Structure formats: C-alpha cells, structure tokens
Amino acid sequence: METELHPALEPVKFLLGQWEGAGVGGYPTIESFRFGQEISFSHIGKPFLIYTSRTWRLDDEGNLGMPLATESGYWRPQPEGRLEVIIAHPTGIAEIYLGEITGTRVEMSTDIVARTETAKEVTAGKRLYGLIGEDLGYAYDLAAEGQGLQSHLSAQLKRVS
Numbered sequence: 206m207e208t209e210l211h212p213a214l215e216p217v218k219f220l221l222g223q224w225e226g227a228g229v230g231g232y233p234t235i236e237s238f239r240f241g242q243e244i245s246f247s248h249i250g251k252p253f254l255i256y257t258s259r260t261w262r263l264d265d266e267g268n269l270g271m272p273l274a275t276e277s278g279y280w281r282p283q284p285e286g287r288l289e290v291i292i293a294h295p296t297g298i299a300e301i302y303l304g305e306i307t308g309t310r311v312e313m314s315t316d317i318v319a320r321t322e323t324a325k326e327v328t329a330g331k332r333l334y335g336l337i338g339e340d341l342g343y344a345y346d347l348a349a350e351g352q353g354l355q356s357h358l359s360a361q362l363k364r365v366s
C-alpha cells in the first residue's frame with residue numbers, strides 16, 4: 206500500500222528514495238580515503254523523513270571493502286523552510302542540527318553535539334545537501350579532536366529507487 210506523503214514533507218520530497226555513490230574524506234589528523242555510500246530517505250506518512258546511511262572503504266580499483274561509518278536519524282521540516290535534524294552514530298555521538306531548505310538545497314549546522322564517555326571529541330558539524338542535476342551531493346564539515354570546523358567528507362550519489 207502506498208503511504209500518503211504528509212504535507213510537511215513537501216519541501217524535502219526531492220530526497221525520498223535510495224541513493225548510491227562514492228565520496229572522499231580526510232581531516233588533518235587522519236589519512237585521506239575514498240568511500241562508497243548508500244543513503245535512504247523514507248517516510249511513514251508522518252511529518253518526518255527517516256534517514257539512514259552506510260559506508261564502506263573504496264580501494265583504487267573501485268572495490269568496496271571494510272564497513273566505515275553508519276548513521277541514522279530523522280529530518281523534521283518546519284514552517285518557512287526551517288529544518289530540524291537528529292542523527293545518531295554508533296561511535297557514541299548524537300547530533301542535533303538546525304537548518305534551512307532552499308529549493309533543492311539543504312544547509313544545516315549543529316545546535317548540540319552530545320557524546321558518550323568514550324566517544325571522540327566531536328564538537329560541531331555542518332552539512333550541505335543538494336541536487337546536482339539528478340544526483341544527490343553533500344559536503345560535511347567537522348570540528349573534532351581540537352581542530353576547527355573543516356571538511357571531513359564530500360560525496361555524490363545516484364538515485365537507485
């Protein structure tokens with residue numbers, strides 16, 4: 206049965222579906238790397254998107270290797286293009302973002318980052334998502350381990366369903 210889209214999701218409808226692609230990552234404290242990624246945005250008829258992401262290391266031949274980061278959460282569009290996002294990480298981190306939707310572009314910055322006792326010292330994040338033609342692109346800036354907010358990842362994904 207097709208679930209009817211909640212009207213609050215109209216501004217983020219362009220994200221719905223499964224996306225697959227590849228990206229690059231780095232940070233001053235680590236070696237740069239390539240990764241493959243699957244992202245899913247779905248809904249259950251309520252005013253939020255369900256978001257999940259899985260990633261794998263990508264070698265020079267383009268083969269997927271070890272699993273890397275995974276994350277999941279909820280995207281909650283609000284009136285006037287505002288957006289609230291909650292993302293949980295298995296690394297003991299929970300991020301709360303406040304953002305804005307402008308056409309097919311979403312920009313968000315962390316309001317709060319909470320960490321378990323053993324999590325790395327992540328203090329802030331900024332994410333930019335947007336359609337590039339028919340693809341989904343994003344860039345993620347991270348402040349962690351005493352470093353200022355700067356690029357950790359960027360990727361481009363194709364819609365697969």
Ligand code: HEM
Pocket residue numbers: 230232234235236238240242260261273274275276294298300325326327330347349350357358
């Ligand atoms: C597509 C998603 C991501 C991928 C593929 C990815 C990949 C990586 C890799 C390969 C490393 C270096 C090796 C390691 O420590 O595992 C790393 C380090 C790190 N990542 Fe990510 N990451 C992702 C998302 C995130 C997010 C969302 C955060 C913060 C909430 C984050 C925070 C960190 C931190 C704090 C480090 C350690 C830096 C250090 O030890 O100095 N990463 N990431």
